[in-house]
Amino acid sequence: MRRRHVIVGIHGLANKPPADEKTRWWKAAIAEGLARNEGRADPEFAFEFVYWADLRYDAPMSEDDNREPYRPYDGSGPLPGGEKAPSTTAKDVLAPVYAGIDAVEEATGVTVVDDLILEHRFDDLWHYHAEQGFARQVRARLAERLRAFRDHRILLVAHSMGSVIAYDVLRQLEREDPSLRVEHLVTAGSPLDLAKVKLKFEAEHGPLRVPNNVSAWTNLADGDDVVAIMGALEVDYGPSDTGVSVDDRRVVNAYHRPNGEPNPHKSYGYLRTPEFSRIAVTYAQTMPEAVRPTEPR
Structure with missing residues (x-):
C-alpha cells in the first residue's frame, strides 16, 4: 500500500x-510557495504543527502585539531563489568573526559569548538548555507527533530553535524508537552552528552527525539571517552511518513586516522560498487533509 505524505x-x-492561527499561517505560506514556484494552484497536503509557545508563555501573542503576521508576497510568479541572493551579506561579514570565537569556545568549553547571545537574544533557547522539565515537555510534543505519523512519509520542517528541538528528538528516537524514520528534515534559520548548542549536543548524543533516522537533510539559510550566523552546517555535522549528508542551501527570505521592514529570519519567508517548494511539492501529491494519526496523540 502506498504510504501517505x-x-x-x-x-x-x-x-x-494562538496555535490555530499560527498553524493556518504556516500552511498558507507553504501553499503560496507551491502555487507560485511550482504552479500547484490550491495545493492540498497534510500538515501537522507542533506548537510549544504555551509551555513558556501564559497567553498567546495578541493581534495588536504581532508586528509580523503572515502576508502574501507582492506581485505574481515565482519568488526569488538563492541564485538572486546578494553577493555580500551580513553573514559574509560576521561569519568569519564568529568562526574564530566558535573555535575557541568549542576547544575550551567556555562559551561566554554564546551564553550572552542565548540569555539576552535567544531567551527561550537559554531556558531550554537550563530547565530539564521544559526541555522534556517540548521534546515530548514533537516525538509524540512523529510517532503518531510513523506510517507516513514525513517531511519535518524545523524553524529557528525548532531545529534544536528536532535534532535532539531525532537523536533521542534513534535510541528509543529506531524503526521510526523521517524521510526529509528541513532546517531553516537554524542556530545549530552556535558553539553552545554543539557542545550540548555532543554531551548528550556524542559526535555531531546527521541522525540515522533521516533519509535527507536540507538546511536553508538567508545570508542576512544572523540567527543562522554560519549558514552552512555540513562542516560541523558529519554524515549519518548510511552516508546521508547535510545539503546546505543559501536562499532569499523575502519576508517584510507590514511597515515594510525586512526580517530575513521569519518562518513564512523560508516556507515559500523556491528551494523549500521544490522539496514540499513531493508531499502535495496526495489528498491527506482527512488523514489522521493511526495512534492517539
Whole structure:
C-alpha cells in the first residue's frame, strides 16, 4: 500500500499567536510557495504543527502585539531563489568573526559569548538548555507527533530553535524508537552552528552527525539571517552511518513586516522560498487533509 505524505512543522523562538492561527499561517505560506514556484494552484497536503509557545508563555501573542503576521508576497510568479541572493551579506561579514570565537569556545568549553547571545537574544533557547522539565515537555510534543505519523512519509520542517528541538528528538528516537524514520528534515534559520548548542549536543548524543533516522537533510539559510550566523552546517555535522549528508542551501527570505521592514529570519519567508517548494511539492501529491494519526496523540 502506498504510504501517505505529511508535513510536520515546529516553530522557533519567542511567543507566538494562538496555535490555530499560527498553524493556518504556516500552511498558507507553504501553499503560496507551491502555487507560485511550482504552479500547484490550491495545493492540498497534510500538515501537522507542533506548537510549544504555551509551555513558556501564559497567553498567546495578541493581534495588536504581532508586528509580523503572515502576508502574501507582492506581485505574481515565482519568488526569488538563492541564485538572486546578494553577493555580500551580513553573514559574509560576521561569519568569519564568529568562526574564530566558535573555535575557541568549542576547544575550551567556555562559551561566554554564546551564553550572552542565548540569555539576552535567544531567551527561550537559554531556558531550554537550563530547565530539564521544559526541555522534556517540548521534546515530548514533537516525538509524540512523529510517532503518531510513523506510517507516513514525513517531511519535518524545523524553524529557528525548532531545529534544536528536532535534532535532539531525532537523536533521542534513534535510541528509543529506531524503526521510526523521517524521510526529509528541513532546517531553516537554524542556530545549530552556535558553539553552545554543539557542545550540548555532543554531551548528550556524542559526535555531531546527521541522525540515522533521516533519509535527507536540507538546511536553508538567508545570508542576512544572523540567527543562522554560519549558514552552512555540513562542516560541523558529519554524515549519518548510511552516508546521508547535510545539503546546505543559501536562499532569499523575502519576508517584510507590514511597515515594510525586512526580517530575513521569519518562518513564512523560508516556507515559500523556491528551494523549500521544490522539496514540499513531493508531499502535495496526495489528498491527506482527512488523514489522521493511526495512534492517539
